[in-house]
Amino acid sequence: MIDSLLIANRGEIARRIIRTARRLGIRAVAVHSEADAGMPFVLEADEAVCVGPANPAQSYRNTDAILAAAKQTGAQAIHPGYGFLSENADFARTVEANGLVWVGPSAEAISAMGDKINARNLMAAAGVPVAPGTQDPATSVEAALEAASAIGFPVMVKAAAGGGGMGMAVANDEAGLRAEFDKVRAFAERMFGDGSVLIERYFPRVRHVEVQILGLADGRVIALSERECSVQRRNQKLLEEAPSPAVSPELRQRFLAAAVLAGEAVKYRNAGTVECLLDPVSGEFFFLEMNTRLQVEHPITELIHGIDLVEQQLRIASGEAPTFDVDDLTTRGHAIELRVNAEDPKRFLPGPGKVATWVEPAGEGVRVDSGYGPDTTVTPFYDSLMAKLIVVGADRAEAIERARAAVAGFEIAGPKNNLPFFAELLENEEFLSGDYDTGIVARMR
Template sequence: MIESLLVANRGEIARRIIRTAKRLGVRAIAVHSDADAGLPFVTEADEAVCVGPANPAQSYRNVEAILAAAESTGARAVHPGYGFLSENAEFARTVEASGLIWVGPGADAISAMGDKINARNLMAAAGVPVAPGTTDPAADLDAAVTAAAEIGYPVMVKAAAGGGGMGMGVANDEAALRTEYDKVRSFAERMFGDGSVLIERYFPRVRHVEVQILGLADGRVVALGERECSVQRRNQKLVEESPSPAVSPELRARILAAAVRAGEAVGYRNAGTVECLLDTATREFFFLEMNTRLQVEHPVTELVYGVDLVEEQLRVAAGLAPTVDPDALAPRGHAIELRINAEDPKRFLPGPGAITTWNEPAGEGVRVDSGYVAGNTVTPFYDSLMAKLIVSGKDRAEAVERARAAVAGFEIVGPKNNLPFFAELLTNDEFLSGDYDTGIVSRMR
C-alpha cells in the first residue's frame, strides 16, 4: 500500500479521502488555501501545507505549488479528488514525471475522454450507443446550422471541452441556435480555453443514468452498478440514488456492459463514471460523457455494494488486487444522496456565510460527508457544496423515509442552504413514484 498521500483538493472530498487514508495507515497530507486554513480537512490531516491565496488558480490549481508541497512533505502519491486538477491530463503526466504515483486513470485516458467529440467518436467505434450529433467541431455558425438541420431540432449545443453541466444550451430552432452557439462558444473559450462546439440531438424527456466503473490493476474493467442522477438544477445534480428506479434487470445488463466496453476502449484504470441519457419513451440509452475521476455521488455506490471506492483507488494505483471479488458484485438495498449546498432553496443562488450552528443527523442508515463544522465560514471562492447527506435502507421506500427524518434533523444556521428544497422533494409525488426525469425540479418551481 502507498505509505503517504497528498490530497490535492479541499472540503468534504479531501476530508473523505483523508478518512480512508488514515484508516489504512497511510500518512495523509493536505494542501489548502489561506481561506481554508480552519476547515476540518486541514486539521484532520497528518500534515498540511498552505499552497496560496483563496483564488483557486493560485492555490488548488497551482501545479507548481502542489508539487512543491509533495516534495517538501515526502508524499509518495497524489489523489486529486474531483474538480480542480482531477481531469487535467497534463497535471497527471507531471505528477508521474516527478516520480509520484497518480491516483487516477492514465493521462491518455483523461485526454481521450476530455474532449466530448473525440469521446463520442471513440465510444461509437467501441459499440457504445451515442446520440445523433457531429463527429467534428462545428467550425463556425454556418456549420452549426447545417449540422442541426441534418440532426433535427431540438439540439443541444455543447462545449466540447466542458464538463460538470457547464457550457451547454438548447436550441429549438435556427434562430435560437444562432444565439446559443455564440453564447456557448464564448463561455467555452473563457472557461476552458477551447471554443470548440458540439451539436447533438436534444431529448426533452430523459433520465440521467450513470455507471460506476473500476479499472483494475490486472487490466480488467468492472462495473459497480448504476446511479440515477436526474434531479438537477441548471444541468447540475442535486440528488443521486442507486439502483435507478428506471432501470430493469435487462436494461441494467445492457448499460453496464456498454460502460465496461467504454472503459476497455481507452484502457481505463482506477475509478471512473460513464454517464448516459435514458430516453423515457423508447428506453434507449446514449453515451453522454465519461468522468475520469471519483464522482461526488460515489457514496451511494459504496453503500449499495459494500465497498470503499477510495480504498479501491489506492489499491489500483499501488498495483494491488481489489478487496472485493469482481465476479461476485451484487447490489444490496437502496441508497440516496442529497447535496447540501450553501444556496437559496428556491432560486438556487449561492448564499455563503459564517456557520453559527451545524448539527448533523445520525442513526441507522444515515451517513454525512461534510466539509464544515460550526465556526467555519463558507466563502464565495469555491463550489457551494457543504455536505453530502447519504441514507440507505433495505429498499427505496425505507431510504426515502430515512432521508425525510435526516433532512428534518439536519440543522444549519448561517449560510443559506437547500434543506427546505429536499424536504419538499421527499414528499413530491413524482419523485416518490420513481417515475421522474431531468425536468422534475423545474416542474416543482
C-alpha cells in the same frame, strides 16, 4: 501499498480521502489556501501545507505549489479528488514525471475523454450507443445550422471541453441556435480555454443514468452498478439514488456491458463513471460523457455494494488487487444522496456565510460526508457544496423515509441552504413514483 498521500483538494472530499487513508495507515497530507487554513480537512490531516491565496488558480490549481508541497512533505502519491486538477491530463503526466503515483487514470485516458467530440467518436467505434451529433467541432453558426438540420431540432449546443453541466444550451429552432452558439463558444473559451462546440440531439424528456466503473491493476475493467442522477438544476445534480428506479434487470445488463466497453476502449485504470442519457419511453440510452475521476455521488455506490471506492483507488494505484470478489457484484438495498449546498432553496443562488449552527443528523442508515462544521465559513471562492447527506435502506421506500428524517434533523444556520428544497422533493408525488426525468426540478418551481 503507498505509505503517504497528498490530497490535492479541499472540503468534504479531502476529509473523505483522509478518513480512508487513516484506516489504511497511510499518512495524509493536505494542501490548502489561505482562506481554508482553519477548515476541518486541514486540521484532520497528518500534515498540511498552504499553497497560496483564496483564488483557486493560485492555490488548488497551482500545480507548481502542489508539487512543491509533495516534495516538501515526502508524499509518495497524489489523489486529486474531483474538480480542480482531477481531470487535467497535463497535471497527471507531470505528477508521474516527478516520480509520484497518480491516483487516477492515465493522462492518455483523461485526454481522450476530456474532449466530448473525440469521446463520442471513440465510443461509437467501440460499439457504445451515442446520440446523433457532430463528429467534428462546429466551427461557425452556419456549420452548426447544417448539423442541426441533419440531426433535427431541438438540439443541445455543448462545449466540447466542458464538464460538470457547464457550457450547455438548448436550441429549439434556427433562431435559438443562432442566439446560443456564440454564447456557448465564448463561455467555452473563457472557462476551458477551448471554444470547440458540439451539436447533439436534445431529448426533451430524458433521464440521466451513470455507471461506476473500475479499471483494475491487472487490466480488467469492471462495472459495479448504475446511479440515477436526474434531479438537477441548471444541468447540475442535486440528488442521486442507486439503483435507478427506471432500470430493469435487462436494461441494467446493457448499461453495464456498454460501460465496460467504454472503459476498455481507452484502457481505463482506476475509478471512473460512464454517464448516459436514457429515453424513458423507448428504453434507448446514449453515451453522454466519461468522468475520469471519483464522482461526488460515489457514496451511494459504496453503500449498496459494501465497498470503499477510495480504498479501491489506492489499491489500484499501488498495483494491488481489489478487496472484493469481482465475480460477485450483487447489490443490497437502496441509497440516496442529497447535496447540501449553500444556496437559496428556491432560486438556487449562492448564499455563503459563517456557520452559526451545524448539527448533523444521525441514526441507522445515515451517513454525512461534510466539509464544514460549527464556526467555519462558506466563502464565495469555491463550490457551494457543504455536505453530502447519504442514506441507505432495505428498499427505496425505507431510504426515502430515512432521508426525510435526516433532512429534518440537519440543522444549519448562517449560510443559506437547500434543505427546505429536499424536504419538498421528498414529498413530491412525481419523485416518489420513481417515474421522473431531468425536468422535475423545473416543474417544481
